[in-house]
Amino acid sequence: MTINPWLVPITSLRRSLGNRRHETRVGRVGELRVADSRLGEDAEVEAEAVLDSVDGGIEVSATIRAPWVGECRRCLKPVGGTLVSEVREMYRPRPPGEPPDQDEETYPLRGEMLDLCPLVRDAVLLDLPIAPLCRADCAGLCPMCGADLNEGTCGCPPPAGDPRWAALDVLRGAVGSGEPGAAGSGPAGSGASA
Ligand SMILES: [Zn+2]
Ligand SMILES: [Zn+2]
Structure with missing residues (x-):
């Protein structure tokens, strides 16, 4: 049985408001793809997270680092790098039977574990470069x-x-429309002497 690296126990954290917990987790989140770049299926993503017990749930602030690969949009050579993403999101308790609320921009909190995985995936998806270049002047x-x-x-x-x-x-x-010398013709009589 594999241990899910993205699950954080929150029982003690939720005992009182103001409790804080630091967690650094490393693991895979599955393949993600945006236009010309992607996070590989085997890529190890790191999340440095701070979990705060606040009124109504748990606030998670995290710095996420993920290696990405892709193709230069001009020369098609392989390119890659590490994206760094800063996020701050809320997790709110939601009963098991309750359907996800589409309008609410929070993550569900179910049971005694908080799952960082959806937050990490969303952050990586937002920050994968859409049209990478091998260098600025490719x-x-x-x-x-x-x-x-x-x-x-x-x-x-x-x-x-x-x-x-x-x-x-x-x-x-x-050359085509040339009408050479259409300018003033002849010496305009000036200074006519009497
Ligand atoms: Zn050519
Ligand atoms: Zn290039």
Whole structure:
């Protein structure tokens, strides 16, 4: 039988308001995925939590650290890092039969254990990078041949809208509609001598 690392006993904590308990727990929360990044199924997540017995339940403040992996959104190379998430949430007692209240933004407290797992999962989901980059100035892939432009140019013609082509278009336009020398014709008679 495996021990669930996210369960914290709360009986003594709830005996009086103002009681506080520090807990650091490490474990897995299952795979989580957001667009181009994910928390692996085997990833070890750490939660440093402070549990406070307050009026109406238990307030949990936690710092969560989770390793994530993903793909650079421009060059598709593997990227990764550790996200750090700060949360403060309420757990309120809820009888076993009672359906979850959709409007209430709290976690349920059932029996003598508080389950940190849903809080940790929600925090990681919120902070997984949606569109990660391998580095801020990643040049990405050539849209024509797929070459990695971080490793040099590929020789494909520049895509439409490239500034170099825009300059050519301006030159062509000038030739096409050119009416050279339409400005003032001839020496305007000035200073006619009498
Ligand atoms: Zn990249
Ligand atoms: Zn190319």
